[in-house]
Amino acid sequence: MKLADLSEVEEAMQKAVESTQRSFNTIRTGRASTSLLDRVMVEYYGSPTSLKSLANITTPDASTLMIQPFDPGSLSLIERSISLSDVGLTPNNDGSLIRLNIPPLTTERRQEFAKLASKYAEEGRVSVRNVRRDGIDLARQQEKDGDISEDESRDMQDEVQSLTDKYTKQIDEALADKEKAIQTV
Template identity: 70%
Template sequence: MTLADAESHMQKAVEATKRAFNTIRTGRANTSLLDRVMVEYYGSPTPLKSLANINTPDASTITIQPYDKSSLTQIEKAISLSDIGLTPNNDGEVVRLNIPPLTSERRQEFVKLAGKFAEDGKVSIRNVRRDAVDSVRKQEKNSDISKDEALDLQDEIQKLTDKYTAKIEELLAEKEKDISTV
């Protein structure tokens, strides 16, 4: 594993953490809440966003207008069964999701969830670091690189680890602030 590979993998861990954060409610309507919702459509699980037009007409409402009206009930069912904690309202044309204001208990739960997502991201980064350091040690053992080069590379890997871990910490602080803002 090269230094560039390690950095690329760490960047992907940060992006995955960002996507995970986007699925957490902040009290404002956000279409990314529905990114993980899969709808049983003609026998196969299909992402909701590929079956419908999803909009946020105001700060507390998400509307889902399916391209195929016959999928309305399946969409409603998929949202009800998902873990987003919202109740869909089907009016025969569109499905509406009203985003209730978050209670302080709910906000605390979401802050904990954000912390868990951040920790998962940091674990991914540390796993990349471990793999990269193992690769450097293997190269050193095979005499492909000198001991000094190996130590320099390990220092660089640690700097990358610190950089991307700090990015996740920044994202977490931003998300916690977002969740806590009433």
């Protein structure tokens, strides 16, 4: 990577932000959302398979998720996987589809989810800082090798730091939005 090619650093930081946002989407806010089930894996014919690839997931109303498997034989496997997952919802199986009722969140539970969101945000910020460290190390190494001048190295390090600030701010804004959604009754 050369001075003009900071796109790899920026792309890695963008991926860290996107990953953090996906983690936020798995946290309940009191309203039904199909993304709550993103992390649920079903043991299907001996291999872990994502629930989204095995069933149609819909939200008929604000407090219900409906799961209709493509293969009716996988209904009990899906039900068991949801029960064992960390989603914290009890599946209701009616023989052809599964309903998940989303109960209103208690204040205590909202605080737990806010802490979880903060943890995900910190993981995202750590990822961004790791990319910053790698970018700055690369600039210093190129300067040491004589590929770029000391001024170019300093400019590159400043650019990496400004990218770090930009993406850290995006994570902080996403965290604030998620905390607001969690605390909204």
